[in-house]
Amino acid sequence: MSVEQILEGLGRREPAALARAITLVENQRDGFERVLSHAHALIGQRGRARRVGLTGPPGAGKSTLTERLIQHYRAEGRSVGVVAVDPTSPFTGGALLGDRIRMESARLDPQVFIRSMATRGAHGGLATTIEEVADLLEAFGFERILVETVGVGQTELDIAGSAETTVLVLVPESGDGIQTLKAGVMEIADIYVVNKSDRPGADKLRQEVEVMLGIRRGNAFRHVTPHHRPDGTAPRAPDRAARAPAAGWEAPVLGTVAVTGEGVAGLAAALERHAAYLETSGTLVARRRARLAARTRAVLERGVQRWLAEATRAEELLAQRLDEVADGRKSPYDVAAEILDQVKAAAVR
């Protein structure tokens, strides 16, 4: 399927074209940025979707919760696109969760599209690629987009945080509730869910989360410094300042039992409330603007990296100098400075 055929197919809402477009974007093959640019135009024509990011520790039941949300939205007659980010083993390169049959019930419904993505070998660029896949789903016309990631590290939070509404899913038996809070990764969420809330310890965990959030709310007047990278450039998508919970939204702590569906309607209602809040408070416009700025910056950085790799002699020079670095004749800093000079000089060729 050529890039032209993909663009036409996206326009006609053909699932095969969507699948091809996603593969093109995932692998950054020729023409992928043209497809994404076209997708942005389609989003402008077809209207925006609501994007929800779900994250939490492994085993918190995010997949089941996602499946329940799909069922909820389908019962309301809404179409749903899902990006499920599966961690892969860095050693074998295989998706260790690959054996799990994802969301059986949703697979045959044409109003549901689920794409699993592997984290395999991906670093900083992963968050951008996932957002771009979500763009394609949005351009295709799905009304709700769910982005599910596993883990509570910086990378995982970046991914979940690129959605308009971020949900953090915890479970009582993980026992890491208050530890996770202390680790400072929780305040990024707009909605907290204690899943498996029929199990012992669920009430205690909910209370702990509420107390922790209460402490934060008590500090509402504290000055929030925008975060910048050590090199002085602004942070990558999502913009952290734009992600700081705006005054006026008190993040709820909800209980669910995903396997039975208990509490899922309540979660869906909270998601609608948060969407309405974002809209009426003007936060949505600010977040989308920050997101677009961060995206443009990320795309530019990626373009510069590719240019560095393809159009300059950087890689060749690096290979040549590596022996000198390895045996201590030169430091990485000497060599990097030398290559940077060559890159600048080569730029107009």
Next chain:
Amino acid sequence: MSVEQILEGLGRREPAALARAITLVENQRDGFERVLSHAHALIGQRGRARRVGLTGPPGAGKSTLTERLIQHYRAEGRSVGVVAVDPTSPFTGGALLGDRIRMESARLDPQVFIRSMATRGAHGGLATTIEEVADLLEAFGFERILVETVGVGQTELDIAGSAETTVLVLVPESGDGIQTLKAGVMEIADIYVVNKSDRPGADKLRQEVEVMLGIRRGNAFRHVTPHHRPDGTAPRAPDRAARAPAAGWEAPVLGTVAVTGEGVAGLAAALERHAAYLETSGTLVARRRARLAARTRAVLERGVQRWLAEATRAEELLAQRLDEVADGRKSPYDVAAEILDQVKAAAVR
């Protein structure tokens, strides 16, 4: 203290100069790359340290274990440098673990140097900065360097994985043992520790980890594909191919009770065995070479980003075009392409 004074002070092994050098590097102030280049020369003169990375979920007892390892090394007469990476709240910007008094017993010993670093606002660049701080400790002459991070996400593993030996610390009550394994984040470790191993569930967790590692070993002939980024460039530090456990090392699963010191001598012995293995198998040379290549690449990328931010009109153009992106007249891809063209043209000015 001027850069010259810092360089002289490092040469004379003055702790004040080390502290200043670290601050300079952390904040990437003028001259920081000169200091790092000098540090690499000092490492060449003074000999190499052994670097150990410790990571694991919050509450696994890594700090206590680190403290015990310090005591162990001090009893052997060795000096120890520690980089402790504390997670910070992305919202308040404050270190939420700041109230913890770290490693009380080690603070007054001149042969021990402990530096806490905040993850505040840091993204992809953090792993490089932490390695650079470890370089300074190595240049100063510490014989053992411990890098402690909290979390089991991609970022945290990148940090821990930049050491020659990576230790993953788990605890029975986290209940996430097998889930963490499934999440594919575990195979990166050279040594597994079940801390708090006097508690219920410790034996079960150890067995689970061993079974999981056994499965991996059974696949030892499986082809290991080197990981590359979607844009075709090689992955950032640490080089994943170089991190794949080499054939011949069977990662042990050890039990410790850090609060009492039980099992710490066993862990230290395993660390020595792994260091000896790295040396005799030739893996050490390969890993260091891969690490230096990855570092050079990271320093170059950072240099290009800084150049982009400072010496080109990229930021200015981005600000100008943002309205057009926000209201849908242009896509982030159009604007990024336009700015990239300007960057290339501006390079020789």
